[in-house]
Amino acid sequence: MSGVLRVLDPGLVTTVQDRGRPGYQRVGIPPAGALDTEALALANALAGAPADAAALECRFLGPTLEAEGAAVRVALAGATARGTVTRTDGTSAPFEGWRSLILAPGDRLGLGALGPSATAYLAVSGGLALAPVMGSRSTLMRARLGGIDGRALRVGDRLAAGALPDPADRAERGLEPPRGWLSDAPIRVVLGPQDDHFTPEAVAAFLGSVWRISGKADRMGLRLEGPTLQHHTAPGRGADIVSDGIVTGAVQVPGSGQPILLLADRQTSGGYAKIAAAISADLPRLGRLGPGRTLRFEAVDTGTAAALAAEARAHLQALIGAIAPVRDGLDLDALYRENLISGIADPGD
Amino acid sequence: MGGGNGTGSTGTEGAIRHGAVPTPRFLPFGDAALIVEFGREKDRALSAAVLALDAAVAAAKLPGITETAPSFRSLLVQFDPLATEAASIEAAILDLLPRLAPGAAGQPRLWTLPACYEGPLAPDLASVAERAGLTPAAVVDRHAAIEHHVYMIGFLPGAPYMGDLPGEIDLPRRRDPRTAVPAGSVAIAVGLTVIYPFESPGGWHLIGRTPAALFGAHGAPGRPDAPVLLTPGDAVRFEPVGGAAYAAIEQAAAAGDWVPEWRPRLPQAPQ
Numbered sequence: 378m379s380g381v382l383r384v385l386d387p388g389l390v391t392t393v394q395d396r397g398r399p400g401y402q403r404v405g406i407p408p409a410g411a412l413d414t415e416a417l418a419l420a421n422a423l424a425g426a427p428a429d430a431a432a433l434e435c436r437f438l439g440p441t442l443e444a445e446g447a448a449v450r451v452a453l454a455g456a457t458a459r460g461t462v463t464r465t466d467g468t469s470a471p472f473e474g475w476r477s478l479i480l481a482p483g484d485r486l487g488l489g490a491l492g493p494s495a496t497a498y499l500a501v502s503g504g505l506a507l508a509p510v511m512g513s514r515s516t517l518m519r520a521r522l523g524g525i526d527g528r529a530l531r532v533g534d535r536l537a538a539g540a541l542p543d544p545a546d547r548a549e550r551g552l553e554p555p556r557g558w559l560s561d562a563p564i565r566v567v568l569g570p571q572d573d574h575f576t577p578e579a580v581a582a583f584l585g586s587v588w589r590i591s592g593k594a595d596r597m598g599l600r601l602e603g604p605t606l607q608h609h610t611a612p613g614r615g616a617d618i619v620s621d622g623i624v625t626g627a628v629q630v631p632g633s634g635q636p637i638l639l640l641a642d643r644q645t646s647g648g649y650a651k652i653a654a655a656i657s658a659d660l661p662r663l664g665r666l667g668p669g670r671t672l673r674f675e676a677v678d679t680g681t682a683a684a685l686a687a688e689a690r691a692h693l694q695a696l697i698g699a700i701a702p703v704r705d706g707l708d709l710d711a712l713y714r715e716n717l718i719s720g721i722a723d724p725g726d
Numbered sequence: 727m728g729g730g731n732g733t734g735s736t737g738t739e740g741a742i743r744h745g746a747v748p749t750p751r752f753l754p755f756g757d758a759a760l761i762v763e764f765g766r767e768k769d770r771a772l773s774a775a776v777l778a779l780d781a782a783v784a785a786a787k788l789p790g791i792t793e794t795a796p797s798f799r800s801l802l803v804q805f806d807p808l809a810t811e812a813a814s815i816e817a818a819i820l821d822l823l824p825r826l827a828p829g830a831a832g833q834p835r836l837w838t839l840p841a842c843y844e845g846p847l848a849p850d851l852a853s854v855a856e857r858a859g860l861t862p863a864a865v866v867d868r869h870a871a872i873e874h875h876v877y878m879i880g881f882l883p884g885a886p887y888m889g890d891l892p893g894e895i896d897l898p899r900r901r902d903p904r905t906a907v908p909a910g911s912v913a914i915a916v917g918l919t920v921i922y923p924f925e926s927p928g929g930w931h932l933i934g935r936t937p938a939a940l941f942g943a944h945g946a947p948g949r950p951d952a953p954v955l956l957t958p959g960d961a962v963r964f965e966p967v968g969g970a971a972y973a974a975i976e977q978a979a980a981a982g983d984w985v986p987e988w989r990p991r992l993p994q995a996p997q
């Protein structure tokens with residue numbers, strides 16, 4: 378039997394996301410999907426869910442959920458929670474995440490404030506049981522598509538989890554928060570496609586400045602504040618272009634000269650010149666940033682970017698491989714088992 | 727999303743005439759995409775080249791390409807940087823260019839969409855007519871007389887950018903954008919026509935409303951094979967209907983008893 382998570386408090390903006398909905402950009406539908414795909418992968422691995430499973434994307438302030446019907450294994454990765462798990466016997470314990478946790482029926486998990494990353498994923502064993510829409514369970518709120526009726530979580534929503542893969546396996550698994558998860562290292566970009574719409578000074582200022590993320594930051598994009606980037610004054614080389622396609626990570630610069638970094642729920646086409654686009658290896662890091670944080674950019678060529686993409690994939694595999702049994706008092710059963718069975722830490726599941 | 731309708735054309739018969747396709751520029755776009763840019767302007771000949779290349783890329787099934795998206799003047803090609811690289815895709819596209827056949831991916835359709843250009847469904851018709859120095863009826867005649875080419879699908883899911891309007895009704899956007907434009911609104915600006923698939927903010931001139939749904943996650947009504955009614959390379963003719971007829975069609979559409987009509991659109995070669 379599969380358990381259900383009932384929403385007692387939805388958190389700030391909690392949506393169902395998986396790896397996204399590619400293939401529909403030609404008909405105006407952006408990919409959506411997890412802003413931080415690395416955190417999603419880690420949460421799914423911790424929970425014992427397939428890599429392409431959907432989880433709850435929690436932003437800034439996570440939800441409070443209660444298990445119903447049967448036990449559900451959940452796992453949180455991406456940010457550290459100031460959470461609490463309250464058992465039916467009235468006992469409670471702190472929950473910081475970066476680990477799995479079995480919730481028995483009646484148990485409540487409140488995640489509270491998340492940090493330092495803006496984004497965490499609460500995955501469940503077997504993945505969230507929702508019908509895919511156009512090949513994905515990801516929520517695209519602007520088109521009311523996917524997830525739960527295309528919207529953020531509300532009080533009273535009930536989310537069905539997959540069954541525990543092995544009811545006898547109660548060993549919880551965890552992971553040290555990875556080093557450099559929210560580093561100040563520059564976001565690597567490839568210049569173009571319209572970097573020739575900017576003065577050389579503007580390109581230098583783009584690469585040489587510290588940019589602050591404004592309060593206007595959501596799943597569509599991050600508005601950046603910093604020096605004004607001047608477009609060329611030559612005809613046809615300014616801020617406005619005849620609309621062309623957009624990718625996630627693109628940095629468009631409207632006439633105001635203040636860049637906008639476009640994320641998963643962005644429009645599919647746009648009429649502003651794009652000075653650069655973030656490389657795929659650094660897209661997950663963009664999903665961790667919220668208002669008030671700063672970032673810098675560094676230009677790389679596509680060959681370097683390809684090597685970094687391969688490196689990022691290997692690094693993620695290594696993190697998944699480092700998932701190990703948790704040794705704490707949250708689940709005495711698990712602790713007991715781990716003491717009896719050494720080498721249980723098979724991350725491959 | 728569909729094969730090309732030019733896939734059977736291997737000889738010069740039916741091919742886009744030699745020299746008609748401008749040599750594109752390849753623009754890098756991050757490490758997982760590139761833009762094949764045929765020009766910088768909105769232009770029917772450029773659009774024909776873009777759509778023909780889109781169909782050819784789909785038919786060629788180039789390894790590592792994850793999706794393509796046509797726009798007015800360029801083709802966005804997204805790829806898996808762990809599976810291929812921009813240089814390989816550029817080389818493959820240069821091979822395809824001399825053999826492009828006119829047409830677009832899938833089977834382009836010519837749709838007939840009813841539109842009510844009256845009363846509250848056409849709040850900006852009078853002001854458009856005034857600025858154009860025409861009567862409202864003359865604006866409607868001009869808008870309904872032409873075949874609107876779907877350049878691309880863009881600002882919202884399923885929303886078509888269509889062209890081209892005659893110069894008399896080619897107006898800039900409204901100075902005061904609306905915060906809520908009703909779904910189905912037929913709107914004009916900058917030489918183009920759009921249809922708003924959902925209620926959304928908008929700054930275009932609303933000259934009518936169509937009861938045809940443009941978007942459906944499980945297949946648009948009238949097009950069960952796709953989540954959107956219109957795809958790039960399709961064309962639309964608007965058929966003026968009165969308020970009562972509009973209401974009747976809207977009701978029938980809601981009940982599932984009405985879907986828009988279409989017939990195959992003939993391939994469009996560059997002019």
